[in-house]
Amino acid sequence: MSAVVISGKELAAKKREEMKQEVADLTAIGKQPGLAVILIGDNPASRSYVKAKQKACEEIGLHSVLIELPEDTTEAELLQQIGALNEDNSIHGILVQLPLPNHISEQAVIEKISPDKDVDGFHPISIGKMMIGEETFLPCTPFGIVEMIKSKQIPIVGKHVVVVGRSNIVGKPVGQLLLNEHATVTYCHSKTENMKEITKQADILVVAVGRANFIGAEFIKDGAVVIDVGVNRLDTGKLVGDVKYDEAKEVSSYITPVPGGVGPMTITMLLHNTIESVKRMKV
Numbered sequence: 001m002s003a004v005v006i007s008g009k010e011l012a013a014k015k016r017e018e019m020k021q022e023v024a025d026l027t028a029i030g031k032q033p034g035l036a037v038i039l040i041g042d043n044p045a046s047r048s049y050v051k052a053k054q055k056a057c058e059e060i061g062l063h064s065v066l067i068e069l070p071e072d073t074t075e076a077e078l079l080q081q082i083g084a085l086n087e088d089n090s091i092h093g094i095l096v097q098l099p100l101p102n103h104i105s106e107q108a109v110i111e112k113i114s115p116d117k118d119v120d121g122f123h124p125i126s127i128g129k130m131m132i133g134e135e136t137f138l139p140c141t142p143f144g145i146v147e148m149i150k151s152k153q154i155p156i157v158g159k160h161v162v163v164v165g166r167s168n169i170v171g172k173p174v175g176q177l178l179l180n181e182h183a184t185v186t187y188c189h190s191k192t193e194n195m196k197e198i199t200k201q202a203d204i205l206v207v208a209v210g211r212a213n214f215i216g217a218e219f220i221k222d223g224a225v226v227i228d229v230g231v232n233r234l235d236t237g238k239l240v241g242d243v244k245y246d247e248a249k250e251v252s253s254y255i256t257p258v259p260g261g262v263g264p265m266t267i268t269m270l271l272h273n274t275i276e277s278v279k280r281m282k283v
């Protein structure tokens with residue numbers, strides 16, 4: 001068997017085409033969606049993520065503002081900047097690119113963003129609402145993963161989902177979203193014993209560990225759906241996922257590639273959330 005590839009790149013392109021029209025319609029009635037991105041310091045990876053987000057905004061006609069702050073910006077200065085954006089009516093989404101310099105509390109920054117503009121879905125209020133299934137901004141990577149699974153009409157209800165990884169931005173929320181879709185969810189992490197026995201039971205296996213080629217075919221049940229969230233750069237410069245793609249493709253029914261899988265969907269859901277934010281605003 002060779003798996004069907006779920007191309008995040010293709011799905012993202014289709015969704016962004018639809019969004020372009022939606023943004024044009026909103027702009028025509030004076031409600032152009034606006035996203036502010038704050039970048040602190042000069043981390044090259046962060047800079048390239050921010051650039052990709054800005055380019056995506058431009059492509060669909062979204063108003064985007066990049067605020068670049070020096071590495072030695074104080075926490076108070078950053079919080080003040082976020083406060084000003086919370087009050088700015090032309091801005092509907094605020095994103096602070098992580099990681100932050102060590103002297104700034106990530107949690108204080110996340111909590112300063114108004115939940116009405118929390119398009120990353122990291123605010124405790126957004127997370128709480130997600131847990132109880134209320135309308136909110138869903139975190140972009142997990143949201144994109146669910147969209148990818150649904151795009152192939154893959155059944156989720158009653159299926160066993162195993163998530164490897166339990167970070168606050170990927171592992172935990174993707175399990176929660178799939179639980180909300182009525183899957184039975186198991187989490188594995190660095191302290192899990194006999195992990196292979198657990199992953200082998202998965203109908204849908206989501207891997208978000210951050211270790212190149214960590215999951216081989218021996219971890220995967222025949223016919224499982226494999227979602228590879230990992231992005232790892234090898235010494236050769238090549239980008240690979242957490243899953244050994246070539247061998248996993250031979251045992252799974254569906255698989256996401258790296259690159260061109262989950263990554264493009266993450267930015268797409270950020271655009272989606274920013275557009276949603278405008279629609280939810282009362283004025």
Ligand code: NAP
Binds near residue numbers: 141171209
């Ligand atoms: P993270 O915060 O470092 O979390 C990694 C998770 O993997 C932790 O829960 C950790 O367990 C678990 N883990 C580590 N070693 C393990 C092992 N030997 N066995 C089982 N579990 C193990 O990473 P993250 O932010 O979730 O990101 C994960 C990967 O996804 C990274 O490669 C990242 O670049 C990528 N990513 C991609 C996108 C995208 O848009 N494509 C977005 C976000 C992240 P403990 O909790 O026990 O330490």
